[in-house]
Amino acid sequence: MDNLQELYLAAAGRQDELRDGAFLDLPLNLCGFPCAPLTARRFAVLMHSRSPFLCGGVPMPEHVAQFLWALHPAFGYTNTKERDAFIQSCGAIEYAAAVDELRAFIEDCFMDSPSTSGNRSESYNSWLASLVDTLAREYGWSEGEILELPMARFFQYIRLIVARNCPNVPQFNKLTDGVKNTFLNQINAKPEGT
Amino acid sequence: MAALWNSTTIPYGSEVITIGGTAYIAENISVDQNTTVIQQRDENNEPSGSVGIADFASGSATLQIPSGGSAPSSGDEATVGGVTMYVSKVSATQSQGEAKKCTAEFVEKIAA
Numbered sequence: 001m002d003n004l005q006e007l008y009l010a011a012a013g014r015q016d017e018l019r020d021g022a023f024l025d026l027p028l029n030l031c032g033f034p035c036a037p038l039t040a041r042r043f044a045v046l047m048h049s050r051s052p053f054l055c056g057g058v059p060m061p062e063h064v065a066q067f068l069w070a071l072h073p074a075f076g077y078t079n080t081k082e083r084d085a086f087i088q089s090c091g092a093i094e095y096a097a098a099v100d101e102l103r104a105f106i107e108d109c110f111m112d113s114p115s116t117s118g119n120r121s122e123s124y125n126s127w128l129a130s131l132v133d134t135l136a137r138e139y140g141w142s143e144g145e146i147l148e149l150p151m152a153r154f155f156q157y158i159r160l161i162v163a164r165n166c167p168n169v170p171q172f173n174k175l176t177d178g179v180k181n182t183f184l185n186q187i188n189a190k191p192e193g194t
Numbered sequence: 195m196a197a198l199w200n201s202t203t204i205p206y207g208s209e210v211i212t213i214g215g216t217a218y219i220a221e222n223i224s225v226d227q228n229t230t231v232i233q234q235r236d237e238n239n240e241p242s243g244s245v246g247i248a249d250f251a252s253g254s255a256t257l258q259i260p261s262g263g264s265a266p267s268s269g270d271e272a273t274v275g276g277v278t279m280y281v282s283k284v285s286a287t288q289s290q291g292e293a294k295k296c297t298a299e300f301v302e303k304i305a306a
Contacts, residue, residue, distance in 0.1 A: 115288040115295075170256045170288050170295035177258065177293035180208075180219050184260040187210065187217045 004183050011175035018108050022152035028071075030105060031064070031090075031098045035071040037150035038109050044128055044147075045070045053102055064098045065090035111174050112155035114162070134161060211255070211274060213266040213281065220255040225275035225300075227251050251277050251302035259287065259294040266298060278303045 028035045036042065043054070046067065052059040053067055065087045069075060074082050128147070135146045135154065138161050146154070162169055208221040228249035236242040253274045259265055266272070270281045279300035287296045 113290070115290040117286050117288050119286065168285060168297050170285075170297055172288075172290040172293055172295065174291050174293070177295075178291060180258055181261060181292050184210075184217060184219055184258060188260045188263065 004179060004186075007182075008176055008179045011179050012173075015111070015173055015175045018111055018152065019156060022150055022156065030071065031068060031093050031101055033068050033090075034073060035068065036073050036075070038071060038105075038152075039148050039150055040128065040131060040154060041147040042070050042075070043151055045075075053106055059099055059102075061090075061093075061095050064093060064095065064102065067102055109151045110155070112152065112159055114155070114158060115170065115172050131158075134158065208258075211257075211272050213257075213272040214270040216260065216263050216266070218260070218263075218266070219258040220274070221258070223253065223255045223275055225251060225253040225277055250304070251279070252282075253277070253279055253300040254297065255300075256295055256297050259296065261292065261294075263294075265296040271303060272300065274300050 025037075028037060046054050049066060049070070051067055051070075052063050059067075068090060069083055069086055072086060074086075076082075131154065132143050132146045135141055135149075135157060136143065139157075149157075159171065163171060208219050209223060210217050211220045212218075228251060230247045230249045232245040232247070233241065234243040234245070255274060257265070265284050265287050266281050268281050268284060272279055272281060280303050281298055282301045283299040285297040287294050289295070
């Protein structure tokens with residue numbers, strides 16, 4: 001149990017670090033390349049290009065380069081010359097380590113993503129429209145400002161909006177809840193009377 | 195991060211409660227000791243007295259559900275905040291990663 005206490009404190013510290021870090025605009029470096037934050041717009045680019053890092057599937061080396069280009073500070077749809085030079089330079093990346101690093105980065109960005117329930121409903125618009133609508137209505141921010149928000153930041157805003165409007169929806173702390181879950185499973189596995 | 199409290203168990207700022215033989219971690223626990231007030235007024239409708247009767251205590255909590263477990267059912271018994279209660283309402287289960295949670299409402303069990 002002492003070990004769980006340590007794990008809990010470590011998880012709580014990491015949670016705070018990731019949440020605060022999302023607001024600090026710290027320099028980001030992935031696989032040795034400078035990167036811009038994963039904003040809603042860049043996330044949408046990756047979704048649109050069916051990146052296996054976000055849409056599921058096995059990422060190949062070209063998907064590593066694709067991901068890094070979408071986060072490159074000079075990313076654009078038309079600067080193909082810079083893109084081609086960048087992709088060439090990605091040839092030196094160690095593939096397996098890069099996949100692990102990018103997956104861990106995405107995991108961190110999505111730590112505060114909304115919880116899910118068993119209820120399924122049809123979608124009648126892009127998720128980007130829902131995102132802009134929710135934040136614009138609540139805070140009055142422009143579409144451009146919202147699309148340039150790092151994902152780790154807007155997930156926290158969405159949490160606050162949900163907590164304000166639907167106070168009965170449970171809130172999650174992904175990292176510390178994971179440790180609590182281990183604890184809970186241990187005490188439920190104990191025979192009665194011990 | 196400073197611990198809110200630290201016993202020999204893990205759930206900081208929360209409490210383990212057992213419902214129907216399953217342990218849950220309860221957070222955001224709220225227990226209200228309710229009172230029904232009967233107001234007395236004079237012929238001019240001005241307050242002239244009141245009687246307070248202890249009413250059913252009620253409560254609510256967010257419950258973390260163990261892996262492979264399920265949310266409690268209405269009618270299950272639980273001790274919440276030192277008061278023996280019945281589960282009176284349970285929300286749909288939400289999940290994030292391996293954690294599953296629901297909210298539950300409780301009403302005091304009156305010993306016959």
